Amino acid sequence: KQEVTQIPAALSVPEGENLVLNCSFTDSAIYNLQWFRQDPGKGLTSLLLIQSSQREQTSGRLNASLDKSSGRSTLYIAASQPGDSATYLCAVSGTDKLIFGTGTRLQVFP
Amino acid sequence: GAGVSQSPSNKVTEKGKDVELRCDPISGHTALYWYRQSLGQGLEFLIYFQGNSAPDKSGLPSDRFSAERTGGSVSTLTIQRTQQEDSAVYLCASSLALPGQGTSPLHFGNGTRLTVT
Numbered sequence: 001k002q003e004v005t006q007i008p009a010a011l012s013v014p015e016g017e018n019l020v021l022n023c024s025f026t027d028s029a030i031y032n033l034q035w036f037r038q039d040p041g042k043g044l045t046s047l048l049l050i051q052s053s054q055r056e057q058t059s060g061r062l063n064a065s066l067d068k069s070s071g072r073s074t075l076y077i078a079a080s081q082p083g084d085s086a087t088y089l090c091a092v093s094g095t096d097k098l099i100f101g102t103g104t105r106l107q108v109f110p
Numbered sequence: 111g112a113g114v115s116q117s118p119s120n121k122v123t124e125k126g127k128d129v130e131l132r133c134d135p136i137s138g139h140t141a142l143y144w145y146r147q148s149l150g151q152g153l154e155f156l157i158y159f160q161g162n163s164a165p166d167k168s169g170l171p172s173d174r175f176s177a178e179r180t181g182g183s184v185s186t187l188t189i190q191r192t193q194q195e196d197s198a199v200y201l202c203a204s205s206l207a208l209p210g211q212g213t214s215p216l217h218f219g220n221g222t223r224l225t226v227t
Contacts, residue, residue: 032213044218098155
């Protein structure tokens, strides 16, 4: 059974810092991995999708990497801003459904 | 609409009552998912629909839960004889295809917050 773990559970950093969020999964037989952002009281917004054959994806200040063989992914956020404050979730997929981690709650203070 | 729409946004019901939650996916999206998010927990898969195929109901927690998708579009999640442990945010999501069929990201609605008193 696929299990997804995210570390740390919570993170508080000053504005401007570069930071790394970690995601690990137990079964490397995945089709893709997605990173999502969730703001309080809202649904999830897809940030980046990495196919199993890819090593990384970039969007603006976000960079996600995937090491399928070791069951790990990282989300790198450059030059963090208060608007980045949210919960970040990673999810891995088999052929059909996504399995989610419990998220990292990020707070960026001015 | 441009995104996934869920209604109601909030629902308070008494224990033992039935509730219906509605999801209107993005037009053209063949895959539709229901997840449940309890306080402090991750997202728990409930059920998904893909085109005209039989739904995968493997995540439904009990036979009090059921869902249907009419005409390949709108979906309704029904919870019968609600219990307090059913209190959670119910999230619906849609995508162009299943993960194994392409690289379409999942688009989520804002969820329905269900409170059973």
